[in-house]
Amino acid sequence: MKGVTILRKLLFVYLILIGVFVVYVYQYQSENTSNNQWSEHELRGTIDENYVMVTFQSGIDYWKRALKGFEDAAEALNVSVEYRGATQYDVNEQITVLEQVIAKKPAGIAVSAMDPDALNDVINKAVEAGIPIVAFDSNAPESKVFSFLGTDNYYAGVTAAHKMAELLNGAGEIGIVTHPKQLNHKERTKGFRETIAKEYPKMNIVSIQDGRGDQMTSKEVVDEMIGKFPNLKGVFASEANGGVGVGQSILEQQKKGEIHIISFDTDKGTLDMVDEGVISATLAQGTWKMGYWSLQYLFHLQHGLAENMEVGRSLPRYVDTGITIVTQENVEAFYPNE
Amino acid sequence: MKGVTILRKLLFVYLILIGVFVVYVYQYQSENTSNNQWSEHELRGTIDENYVMVTFQSGIDYWKRALKGFEDAAEALNVSVEYRGATQYDVNEQITVLEQVIAKKPAGIAVSAMDPDALNDVINKAVEAGIPIVAFDSNAPESKVFSFLGTDNYYAGVTAAHKMAELLNGAGEIGIVTHPKQLNHKERTKGFRETIAKEYPKMNIVSIQDGRGDQMTSKEVVDEMIGKFPNLKGVFASEANGGVGVGQSILEQQKKGEIHIISFDTDKGTLDMVDEGVISATLAQGTWKMGYWSLQYLFHLQHGLAENMEVGRSLPRYVDTGITIVTQENVEAFYPNE
Known part of the structure; x- marks a missing residue:
């Protein structure tokens, strides 16, 4: 009888321990899940969120800093970015590139417009498809871009x-x-x-x-x-x-x-x-800033974060990224x- | 002997379970700790980081939306904010308020300048003390503010x-x-x-x-x-x-x-x-945007995030927060x- 009593007591402790263990595992799991979901109040996206930068004359050095800013913002916000550029100084090529990008339904597009008017239709097409789009460096002022970031x-x-x-x-x-x-x-x-x-x-x-x-x-x-x-x-x-x-x-x-x-x-x-x-x-010119804040703006549009208390236009209309004197x-x- | 053997086996299982339990608790704790630290690549501050908004005529409705934007950004960035205002339309009172705020060494200050020149000295004092400061709504263009966010x-x-x-x-x-x-x-x-x-x-x-x-x-x-x-x-x-x-x-x-x-x-x-x-x-006017992006800018200055690839001025010089037509x-x- 004494052995059986000890056995029962041990089994009881055993069950309690298993119970506590299960609760901890469950809590640990749920903690992890909430970390991976994008929370309303956290500036954190997901890696499958893909933002695209589109320029013209894709080879030139001038865009490297802008892309670095775009990439740095992507790292801070935990999202992905991609770079696409028309290789030539050819507005039709840039329109084609933009159309290909739009077809993939990215989370957002930052575009430097080679021509102030020629891209209006394709930019507006992106907006109508629900894709956030901002212009940087060179604007398309008559298009429906949500904001423009460039040098005054x-x-x-x-x-x-x-x-x-x-x-x-x-x-x-x-x-x-x-x-x-x-x-x-x-x-x-x-x-x-x-x-x-x-x-x-x-x-x-x-x-x-x-x-x-x-x-x-x-x-x-x-x-x-x-x-x-x-x-x-x-x-x-x-x-x-x-x-x-x-x-x-x-x-x-x-x-x-x-x-x-x-x-x-x-x-x-x-x-x-x-x-x-x-x-x-x-x-x-503040090209790094153009890229960095372009992605921030696109992220805020994508997550509806900029519309909190505002009706209508949800982002600043224009950002002067400023000038640094180099000597x-x-x-x-x-x-x-x- | 048989009872003793069962006892030993159960004790053994008991110890293993306690061991696993301890490991899980430890992992759970360390997971929590790393979440509370600010990581270089994450837009997340700490609650003891205190940013202050300073206006004039503190009672009026006009500032409510700006403060709401400031608060919404604080929630997104996991930092604290505080509001201070001169009660009267009195520039000396605003200078006094700013001096009191600077003395507490906050993480950053967003100020709406009652007078475009009178606050220059006190603003520059904040900059020299290493406190990030931006102007919103009304600028002090000859001061050392890092950026101005307001209506064009x-x-x-x-x-x-x-x-x-x-x-x-x-x-x-x-x-x-x-x-x-x-x-x-x-x-x-x-x-x-x-x-x-x-x-x-x-x-x-x-x-x-x-x-x-x-x-x-x-x-x-x-x-x-x-x-x-x-x-x-x-x-x-x-x-x-x-x-x-x-x-x-x-x-x-x-x-x-x-x-x-x-x-x-x-x-x-x-x-x-x-x-x-x-x-x-x-x-x-885009007052919510003024408050929201002011805090974003101050946070980026405080964490050295805006200086990545830029030498000199580390934030956009000017932001036009834009206009919404109300009918x-x-x-x-x-x-x-x-």
């Missing part, structure tokens, strides 16, 4: 003017080499001119030339400009090829250090000239393989 | 012009009641005027009056305007008190339905007049207690 070019010109004034101690003759047919270059030039006119009375813009976005043409117009205005102290180039052309002219005429150049963007040729002190400063001091950090 | 007032005027054209089928005489001493009202008026002039040749702005931000004054100037221009078809009021004053004038002169009013903001008086059809449309159809959603 007028303000970039303002920034260039202040930097030029700093380099020239607020006095001297300046020239501009620009690409007057493109809207972004017109705006950069306007911001530069208006700021000099309004805030720096001792600075004087003596010549504005069309460099046609071409290195050789830009070099030639500056050769001539230096001939005409021997007291020239600075040149603002609103675009990268022009900036390198201006740099070549200055080098050839042995005016390095005498004439300050401010250029635009951060391709290798420009960075090298900044590093060598030929170009005094170049303006880097000899910080140029190293802008090389792509850093 | 010029574009709000553009939006109002297009809506007016829609209401008037693109033709008719229009008046404006504004508050010409304040920059935001100047910009709204400019956007409105330039859009009408450029895009709607059959619409004509016949009178621009100063309503002084006051209901009674605005009513009086419109009484007079209607007397002078009997064919008046629309009035744009660039600010809420003015809009209600215009509404009272229209009601008194029994012109409801004949003259369309477009007003600004969503205080109760304005919403009631939209609901009754006296005001045809009012422009709601009789969607007005219900804009009452605060909805």
Whole structure:
């Protein structure tokens, strides 16, 4: 009888332990399940959520930072991303790429529009299919994109003017080499001119030339400009090829250090000239930010997070990703393989 | 001997079960611990991270949506928020409030600046103390704020012009009641005027009056305007008190339905007049978005997340939170207690 009593007591303890064990396993499982589901109040997606970045001229360095931002946001939000680009500067190819992307019903699309109007139909098709879509770098303002993230070019010109004034101690003759047919270059030039006119009375813009976005043409117009205005102290180039052309002219005429150049963007040729002190400063666009915040916006649209208290448009209309001034001091950090 | 053998076997099973149980409890605990730590690649803070929103005239409804956005972002990011406001329209009180907030070393501050210049010193003090700070709704452009999130007032005027054209089928005489001493009202008026002039040749702005931000004054100037221009078809009021004053004038002169009013903001008086059809449309600012994205930006600064690939300025410079058009159809959603 005594052995049987002990046996019963042990069996009883045994059953309790099994019970507790089952409860713990169950709790552990349910804890795990809730971690894997997207919770309403958590910024965490799933790996099968696929967001696509679409650009034009897919080979060029310019997009690498934007894609890095897109990827960094994907890591933070636990979602997947993909990159697609038209290989040529061909708007029909970009339309085809977009149509292929839409057919796969991704969780969202960030597009840089090669043409401000030509992509409207295909963008609106994405919106009508319920696919979140934002534009970055180059907008399609008449389309139904939910937001646009890019550089405020007028303000970039303002920034260039202040930097030029700093380099020239607020006095001297300046020239501009620009690409007057493109809207972004017109705006950069306007911001530069208006700021000099309004805030720096001792600075004087003596010549504005069309460099046609071409290195050789830009070099030639500056050769001539230096001939005409021997007291020239600075040149603002609103675009990268022009900036390198201006740099070549200055080098050839042995005016390095005498004439300050401010250029635009951060391709290798420009960075090298900044590093060598030929170009005094170049303006880097916030491409990483364009990619990072594009994905954040798409994620918020996909999860209905941006519509909480707002009726109608659920995201900020426009984001100026801003400008960073690159000089000899910080140029190293802008090389792509850093 | 047989009883003892069974006893030993049971004890053995007993020990194994206890062992497994201990392992499970340990795993469960460690799983929980890792969930509470902030991981580099996860948008998740800690509850002891405290972000503060600072406004002026703390009582008014206008800030409620901004605070709701701030709170919603805090929930998504697992951090704490606090609201502090100067009770009066008194810039010195706001400086004092900001100084008290800075002394507590919060994780970040979102400030709406009562005055565009007076807060520069105290804002820069926060930046120098390593506290992330952004401005929303009203900027301090010469200060060191990392970003500004607010309405593009010029574009709000553009939006109002297009809506007016829609209401008037693109033709008719229009008046404006504004508050010409304040920059935001100047910009709204400019956007409105330039859009009408450029895009709607059959619409004509016949009178621009100063309503002084006051209901009674605005009513009086419109009484007079209607007397002078009997064919008046629309009035744009660039600010809420003015809009209600215009509404009272229209009601008194029994012109409801004949003259369309477009007003600004969503205080109760304005919403009631939209609901009754006296005001045809009012422009709601994206205040929820201002609060939500302010906290996102502060969180990214606090965790060094925005500096990944960028040198220099680590956040977008400016965000236009946009405008939503409120009409009789969607007005219900804009009452605060909805």
